[in-house]
Amino acid sequence: MRKELLEDIGEKELINRLKKFMPKNQASDDCALIITKKEKLLINNDTLVENVHFNDVTISPQDIGWKAVVSNISDLLSSGSKKTIGITISLILPAKTEWFWVEELYKGIDKALKKYGGIILGGDCSRGNQKTISITALGIQGELELKRNACSPGEIILTTGIHGLSKLGFMIKNKNNFENDISLSKRLIKQSMEHFTRPKIYPHFLANLLKTRPNKKITRIGCTDSSDGLFQAVQDLAIASNCKAIINYEKIPKDKDWPKGDKWDEYYFFGGEDYKLVFSLPKKWAREFSKLDNNVTEIGFFIEGEPSIEFKDKKKNKLLKNTPFKHF
Numbered sequence: 518m519r520k521e522l523l524e525d526i527g528e529k530e531l532i533n534r535l536k537k538f539m540p541k542n543q544a545s546d547d548c549a550l551i552i553t554k555k556e557k558l559l560i561n562n563d564t565l566v567e568n569v570h571f572n573d574v575t576i577s578p579q580d581i582g583w584k585a586v587v588s589n590i591s592d593l594l595s596s597g598s599k600k601t602i603g604i605t606i607s608l609i610l611p612a613k614t615e616w617f618w619v620e621e622l623y624k625g626i627d628k629a630l631k632k633y634g635g636i637i638l639g640g641d642c643s644r645g646n647q648k649t650i651s652i653t654a655l656g657i658q659g660e661l662e663l664k665r666n667a668c669s670p671g672e673i674i675l676t677t678g679i680h681g682l683s684k685l686g687f688m689i690k691n692k693n694n695f696e697n698d699i700s701l702s703k704r705l706i707k708q709s710m711e712h713f714t715r716p717k718i719y720p721h722f723l724a725n726l727l728k729t730r731p732n733k734k735i736t737r738i739g740c741t742d743s744s745d746g747l748f749q750a751v752q753d754l755a756i757a758s759n760c761k762a763i764i765n766y767e768k769i770p771k772d773k774d775w776p777k778g779d780k781w782d783e784y785y786f787f788g789g790e791d792y793k794l795v796f797s798l799p800k801k802w803a804r805e806f807s808k809l810d811n812n813v814t815e816i817g818f819f820i821e822g823e824p825s826i827e828f829k830d831k832k833k834n835k836l837l838k839n840t841p842f843k844h845f
Contacts, residue, residue: 550596550658557658558602561592567648575690578618580714581650582625584790588744589654590633591718591792595742597663598656599723601633606640609649622650633720659723661736663796668739668758673803674817677719677794677810679770680747681781684788686713696780705774716792719812729805740796748786749841750795751817751826761822765829770814783839 550559563585565571571581590601606626610619630636635654685701686709695701726738739758743750755762775781797819798806807813817829828834 599659
C-alpha cells in the first residue's frame with residue numbers, strides 16, 4: 518500500500534487533519550485569539566521559504582523583509598486587529614549566507630514596522646540548507662471580530678482593492694513571455710512591480726467598519742485576506758460560513774490597462790500575494806462603507822446553498838476549473 522504524501526493530500530487537507538489536535542474552531546482563521554485579563558490578543562505566524570516564496574533573482578532581501586511583515590499584519594487586520602504589538606523572527610540560513618543579505622532583510626522589516634506599527638520582540642536563528650524567514654505577529658483584537666465563518670446568505674461580498682498586480686509583477690521579474698498581441702503599458706508594469714515587491718495593506722479597515730456600522734450590537738463579520746488569491750479568499754469564506762458565493766464578473770475592479778482574455782482572468786483570480794481584504798456585510802452597511810472608501814468595491818453576494826463559487830455570468834464559470842496556489 519502506497520504511503521500518503523503531503524503532495525497527495527494538499528495544504529487544505531493537511532490543516533483539516535491537524536484540527537483534531539487543536540481546540541474547536543482554532544484552525545478556522547489565520548490568527549489565533551487568546552483572551553487575557555486586560556486584552557484579547559491575536560497571534561499569527563507566516564513563513565517564507567526560499568525557492569517556494571522567493572529567490573535572489575526575483576526579489577531583493579529588503580523587499581522580502583517588507584513582505585514578511587506585511588503578510589503577517591494583513592492576517593491580523595483580516596481578523597480585526599486594532600493595533601500590532603510586535604513580531605518575533607525566526608531565521609534558518611545556510612552558513613554561507615552573506616551578512617549583507619541579513620542586514621538588508623532587517624532593513625525591510627524595519628521599514629514595514631515603521632509604516633504599519635509594531636516592534637521586533639525577539640526571535641531565533643539556526644542553520645539550514647535554504648533561507649527561511651518565519652515571523653510571528655501579535656496584535657490586539659478590536660471591537661469587531663472578523664472571522665471566515667461569520668458570512669451569511671444575503672450579504673454583499675466586497676474587496677479593498679485590485680487583484681492580479683502582484684502576480685503580473687512576479688511574472689515580469691521572471692521575464693515570462695506574454696502573448697505576441699499583448700502590450701503592457703509602462704504604468705501597469707511599474708505598478709505591478711511595486712505591488713509584487715512592496716505590497717500595501719489597509720490599516721484603517723477596522724476604523725472605517727466601525728464608522729459605518731449600523732448597529733453596535735453587531736460584533737462579528739466575515740473576512741479574510743487574499744494572500745492566496747481572490748478565488749481562494751472567497752472560497753474560504755464560503756466553506757467556513759457554509760453558504761454559496763455568487764461573483765459578478767462585471768463589478769470586479771481591474772486596472773484600466775489590464776489585458777483581456779481567459780489567461781488574464783486566471784492571473785487576476787488565482788495570482789495571490791495582493792494582501793487585499795475580502796469580506797461580507799449586510800446590504801445597507803456595504804453601501805455606506807463603499808461610500809466612505811472609494812477603494813472598496815462590491816463584487817458579489819452570498820446565498821443559501823452548497824459551499825461553492827459561481828459567476829453571475831455563467832460563461833465565466835469555466836474559470837473555476839483552475840486551481841489556487843499549492844504549498845505541496
